[in-house]
Amino acid sequence: MGRPIDTDTCALGPYRADLVETYWRWDQDPTPLVGYGRQAPESLEARTEGMAHQLRGEIFASP
Numbered sequence: 478m479g480r481p482i483d484t485d486t487c488a489l490g491p492y493r494a495d496l497v498e499t500y501w502r503w504d505q506d507p508t509p510l511v512g513y514g515r516q517a518p519e520s521l522e523a524r525t526e527g528m529a530h531q532l533r534g535e536i537f538a539s540p
Contacts, residue, residue, distance in 0.1 A: 497521075497528045 482489040486503065501524040503509065510518060519527075 492528075492532070494528060494532060497525050500524065500528070 486506075488499075498521065501519070501521050504513070504524065505518050510516075
């Protein structure tokens with residue numbers, strides 16, 4: 478079996494709650510920030526709450 482993709486800016490794998498801080502850290506980069514249509518970074522608390530909703534299959538809109 479091949480090796481997983483894992484670099485400082487990219488990783489390929491399942492969407493997991495224990496990685497929320499890593500996803501949040503990546504999201505602080507200006508490129509994804511603009512790509513997501515946000516003008517300001519999201520707090521770790523908001524990202525954690527949003528991810529919890531996503532993993533439960535709920536629709537969640539951050540303020």
